[in-house]
Amino acid sequence: MCTGRLDPAIVAKAFKKGLDGLLVVGCYFGDCHYISGNYQAQAKIEMTRRLFEHIGVNPQRLAFKQCSSGEAAVFVEIVNTFDATIRELGPLGGDGDAVRNPALSEKLATAEAVLAGEKMRWVIGKKTPFTTSGNMYGEIFTEHEFNRAIDMIIVEETEVQEILGQLRQKALSVAELAGSLAIPPARIFRYVTALKRKGFVALEGISGRSPKYKLISQEVS
């Protein structure tokens, strides 16, 4: 399989099931049979690493390396180095990571939801064209800018998915959401109003003086 086809959502799912490390080895740039497959792979893995760092997984657990099919020695070297790194880090959710188990598996579930959504897929798919040939208007973005945008989207998307995850269980008010998630209420309010406008959540009723929001199930078209 081309490394460019590796879906980051699958990566998150594998880690959720207890994977300790994942090494993705692709072709050298310029050697790709599909022209830009390895660029896509690199962008996807890089983005997933950034997301992992944000949620508390040590990003060293995930790596993208390059070698050609004729380079046995290089391949052995890559695998041995990676193996040593993972052995040093120990099992997932242990001393090697910023967040411990079992909180980490909840975080990884959020990460899977983030990576499975259209937003991250579309953004990361645009990275290669936007930084090389530019958008429809010929505006070329630098990698620095794109990564900064991705960092912002990662933070927002994780928080949104955490809110949606809570609402999936039962209808909650902004104050209740802020109580269970480590996000300030003002920020939650912004997300909830935006989600309401986009048609993801709706008002369920008012308990006391605070409105409660429920999730609207999205039709899959």
Add this chain to the structure above:
Amino acid sequence: METKEVLVVGGGPEGVRAALEKAQAGVRVTLVERFPALGAARIPRDRIVAPDACFVNPELEEARVHPNIRILAYSEIQKVRRENGKIQTRILKRSLRVDNDKCTDCKACIQVCPVNMLDDFDEGLGFRTAVDYFNPQTAEFNIFKEDMPVCQQACPVHLDIRGYVGRIADGRHLESLALIRERLPIPGSIGRICPHPCESACNRQYLDAPISICFLKRFVADVEIAREITPAYKTASQKFPEKIAIIGAGPAGLTCAHDLARLGYENITIYESLPVPGGYLWVGIPEYRLPKKLLQREVDLICEMGIEIRYNTRIGEDISFEELQKSNDAVFIGAGCHRGLKLRIPGEDDFEGVVDCVTFLREQALGTRKSGTGKLIVIGGGNAAIDSARVGWRMGFDEVYLVYRRTRREMPANSWEVDAAEHEGVVLQYLAAPVEILGKNGAVSGVKCIQMKLGKPDASGRRRPIPVKGSEYVIDAQTVVPAISQTANLEFLGKSTEFRLTRWNTFEVDPDTGATNIEGVFAGGDVVSGPDIAIRAVAGGKRGAAGIHTYLRSR
């Protein structure tokens, strides 16, 4: 009879009504609206109403389909000019970035838009996505994209600062330099000397300090030299045979020549009165701020595009201006301001040892004035004054004084230059103005100064200095350098004085093309703006090149 056209500014209910009234009377109407759709500020309020219930003025729809009305939404008027009873306007039309003919109003884009931003319609209480509808009834979508960044707006040549600084952050130094060269042919020089209006505008300063935009430019230019790479300036494949003469090889002239050569002009000649290129960059900016070797390298790169520079050729003496005009298809004047203003005080012309700063710096740069002894007094507070003082210090004057009539706060010179001068040992005297130059046996012996105090702010916003009566004192000096300002030397024009000049003895030019009132003659740089910073002269050169190209191609 000429058809009348009416421009209505503002697409609110009043504007729409006015446009419809005129359109129904058979007049062609252009309706300009700042927001992405008609309805103006009333419409955003509609968004809080449920979509089906929201009220939309029926006149809006009528205006939208009326054959006599042309709607320019998301547009702003930038300039209005009145000429011969006609009004010409320049309108900036932004792109909606959404093809509303193809949009089916499914709102799926809003659901997945990755960019959240604070909504302006509820004063930032909630988020809007970058792609959003403006009016729920008419479903006119647009993608919000910020205009030019503030730094780029502040730059006279509108360098793509966001792009080149970002490329440096990516580590793509040469690509960054190539991007700078798209608009600026002398990045190394400008990166050293520019007073960087971009950094004064930078948003980062509200957090800590502005991005070092200027020195980053210098850095990438130096990377190229350190790696010993010789870049090639590309020219267009289509060539044009027209002959173009450029007066002055300063920043304006060099940029104009570069831009024209890039467009494909093959016969470009720069006439330079000095034996060196660069104009004020060479003879006005001291070596410690801008090494001559580096400037020469940048000029050589431009010359390799097929541009000839004729040194030691003064227009009006070696070749007359009329001759130049006759033998060329277009002339660009970028002669700069190379004449220092006089102090207009007694004794100025009577004694030897009074040298204006332009001459002082030029002679030093060309090597004809190598050393000095005794006391040097520089009068003025601009960058030229600081340069003269610091150059004087390096030439070996025993003591260097800088006399300025206001205080340090009002000094137009760059603060870091003043710091450096003070650090080197230049004595700065504030609130002092010269009233007379004293002399003995035909040579300067001192300057009589008077103390000043600050009064009310004047037109420039700086407090006006007022002399204190009876406070005169004398500073001994052997050399006096007035550096109070420069003016253009337009003697080279000879008898052809039909040029329309301003009262500051500069050319009056078309603000869009740089064309003077004489056909085929363009001007740019200090000779138009008065003494100003180098990057603005570059902008003048670019404008002139674009103007010449349009003029020659439409002939």
